[in-house]
Amino acid sequence: MNKNPSSPTFLEIRALDHIQGEIRLPGSKSITNRALLLASLAQGETRLHHLLWSDDTRYMAESLEKLGVQGMHFSADYSEAVIPGQNGRFSVKNAELFVGNSGTSIRFLTAAVALGQGDFTLTGIERMKERPIRDLVDALVQVGAKIDYTENAGYPPIVLHANGLQGEILHIKGNISSQYLTAILLSAPCMQKPLKIVVDGELISKPYVTMTLRMMQQFGVEVKNLDFKEFHVPNTGYISPGDYDVEGDASSASYALAAAAIADGPVRLLGLDEKSMQGDIHFADVLAEMGAKISYGKGFVESRRGEFPLKAINKDLSSIPDAAMTVAALCLFANGTSTIRGIHSWKVKETDRIQAMANELRKAGAEVSTTDESITITPPKVFKTADFETYNDHRMAMCMSLAAFGLEKGKSIRILDPLCVNKTYPGYWKDLKTLTGANFEIPSAK
Numbered sequence: 001m002n003k004n005p006s007s008p009t010f011l012e013i014r015a016l017d018h019i020q021g022e023i024r025l026p027g028s029k030s031i032t033n034r035a036l037l038l039a040s041l042a043q044g045e046t047r048l049h050h051l052l053w054s055d056d057t058r059y060m061a062e063s064l065e066k067l068g069v070q071g072m073h074f075s076a077d078y079s080e081a082v083i084p085g086q087n088g089r090f091s092v093k094n095a096e097l098f099v100g101n102s103g104t105s106i107r108f109l110t111a112a113v114a115l116g117q118g119d120f121t122l123t124g125i126e127r128m129k130e131r132p133i134r135d136l137v138d139a140l141v142q143v144g145a146k147i148d149y150t151e152n153a154g155y156p157p158i159v160l161h162a163n164g165l166q167g168e169i170l171h172i173k174g175n176i177s178s179q180y181l182t183a184i185l186l187s188a189p190c191m192q193k194p195l196k197i198v199v200d201g202e203l204i205s206k207p208y209v210t211m212t213l214r215m216m217q218q219f220g221v222e223v224k225n226l227d228f229k230e231f232h233v234p235n236t237g238y239i240s241p242g243d244y245d246v247e248g249d250a251s252s253a254s255y256a257l258a259a260a261a262i263a264d265g266p267v268r269l270l271g272l273d274e275k276s277m278q279g280d281i282h283f284a285d286v287l288a289e290m291g292a293k294i295s296y297g298k299g300f301v302e303s304r305r306g307e308f309p310l311k312a313i314n315k316d317l318s319s320i321p322d323a324a325m326t327v328a329a330l331c332l333f334a335n336g337t338s339t340i341r342g343i344h345s346w347k348v349k350e351t352d353r354i355q356a357m358a359n360e361l362r363k364a365g366a367e368v369s370t371t372d373e374s375i376t377i378t379p380p381k382v383f384k385t386a387d388f389e390t391y392n393d394h395r396m397a398m399c400m401s402l403a404a405f406g407l408e409k410g411k412s413i414r415i416l417d418p419l420c421v422n423k424t425y426p427g428y429w430k431d432l433k434t435l436t437g438a439n440f441e442i443p444s445a446k
Contacts, residue, residue: 010387011418011429013440015407019263021435023256025248025271027052027079028278029424032246033060033104034186034212037112038219039083040069040090041190044240046083050271051246053078055423056102063099063109067116068092088190088237093118101125101350101392101423106156107136107179111187114145116162121150123157127392130155132348135173136180142170143191167193167235174203174228177345181231182212188233189221197231204318204345207279214277218244248272250280252425254326255398256435257284257303261292262333262405265304267435272301283323289313290330309335309379318342321349322395328357329399331377332366332406344373350423351391360388360396364403383407387414394423401432418443 032052037060039046051057053074061081065072068091073082090113097113097120099105106122110133113120123129134154137147146161165187172181181199188195203209206228213223220239224232248271260267274281274296284301288294291307312334317324324343331338346353354375358368365380383406390397397415404413421428429442 010414010416011440011443012412012414013401013404013438014412015409016404016436016438017263017409018437019256019259019267019435020265022268022270023431023434025253025269026054026425026427027246028249029054029056029251030104030208030211030278031215032057033108034215035244035246036060036064036083037108037186038215038238039240039244040064040086041088041112042085042219042238042240043087044085044242046085046240047243048081048083049079049243049245051079051081052249052424054426055100056105059099059102060105060109063097063105066092066095066097067113085238085240088115090116094120096121096123099124099128101128103131103177103179103349106133107177107183108186110136110147110158110160111140111183113160114140114147114162114165115187115190117164118162120160120162121157122160127350128156132176133158135176136183139170139172139180139184140165143167143195165191167191167195169196169198171198171200174199174201175344177348178203178205178208181209185209185212185216185223185231185233189216189235189237191235194235195233197233199229203228204342205279205321207282207319211277211279247276247278249424250276250278250283251322252428253301254280254283254323255402255428256431257287257292257294257301258326258330258402259405259435260303261287261290261305261310261330262308262402263305266302267304268300268302270300273297273299274301280320280323282320283326286313286315286317286320286327287330290334309333312336312338314339314341316342318345321345325353325357325395325399328361328375328377329402332361332364332379332383332403334379337376337378339374339376341374343375347372350393351396353393353396356389356391356393356396357399360400363388364406380406385411385413387416390415390417390420392417392420394421394425397421398425398428
């Protein structure tokens with residue numbers, strides 16, 4: 001499980017005007033990281049199928065191994081795994097966990113590590129040290145956690161002096177990141193007493209919490225959800241379901257679905273359908289609202305161009321914040337000015353995504369204005385060639401690749417630091433090349 005080397009400088013993509021075909025989606029990052037943790041906390045052995053293997057999921061697996069989950073076995077391509085459950089507690093009493101820039105890993109592990117005994121350091125790359133964690137820490141302190149900041153108060157790195165979590169009751173803010181609430185929910189069944197969670201304010205990204213609750217149920221825990229304002233979690237622990245299948249990644253699906261709405265398609269994506277537990281499946285609904293033709297079958301979703309240029313939108317997308325970035329890129333191809341609202345969580349992601357997206361959409365020729373929770377985009381009259389910065393943010397790279405579909409023949413764009421896609425979708429450039437027939441050179445790590 002060695003860390004990836006740094007990536008090449010850029011990838012050049014010439015104008016694209018065609019996309020068609022069928023691919024199997026990589027496994028969902030959100031489900032993979034939840035499943036790895038749940039299987040590790042459960043009683044019994046779990047066999048995980050169709051896992052995503054990416055930077056984020058690798059950091060989670062490496063951390064669990066350091067915590068004492070010995071005997072984890074992965075297939076040669078890391079898509080299958082056998083996880084021996086630890087029955088609610090990790091055996092190691094001292095470890096340093098490096099999680100790169102994986103928000104799910106540091107948040108989920110902070111709560112899970114606090115269940116055990118000993119001293120643990122959690123840290124990551126420099127950007128991770130700028131991503132707030134105070135609201136999660138403050139919530140865990142209410143149930144007995146002892147956590148110190150080693151550099152800047154409110155931000156990683158952190159040191160946990162773990163001595164179990166008592167349960168009973170805690171309050172947590174709902175308006176920053178649903179991952180904080182998910183971290184507590186995932187650990188709650190292994191606390192000393194049942195837990196009542198009170199959400200202060202309106203909870204954002206509810207579909208991600210719904211997914212967490214559904215997965216907890218699949219591992220034997222029923223949570224009482226009172227309209228996303230209170231959650232009552234029994235301290236029954238988890239029981240392995242034996243075999244567990246990971247869905248294709250709905251966030252990763254957004255890029256090919258979007259491209260097919262621009263360049264006619266059809267594109268069929270396997271491993272995902274309308275019964276998905278992932279909130280980002282509703283990106284397809286937004287795409288249809290903008291004019292694309294969307295269809296589903298058992299185990300697949302398909303997209304092709306309908307109305308084009310696409311319809312401009314004015315919409316709150318707080319329920320699908322990751323896929324909302326793909327919508328922002330689609331607004332380059334709309335028939336007027338669009339506004340995407342409810343995206344304040346973008347500011348605490350891999351980068352300040354509101355500012356980053358505004359910068360790069362302007363390079364493509366769009367007029368862009370922003371607030372702390374919205375972005376307004378007027379599409380370009382003529383698409384510009386540009387070198388698109390990616391800010392070490394996988395979604396910036398994949399979103400801005402869509403600009404190649406707006407270029408005049410013979411023109412090109414460059415995506416800087418293209419291997420940042422390894423965070424969640426290592427095969428993205430290969431899949432884009434397969435579907436478009438483009439002849440760009442896929443970079444390899446140095």
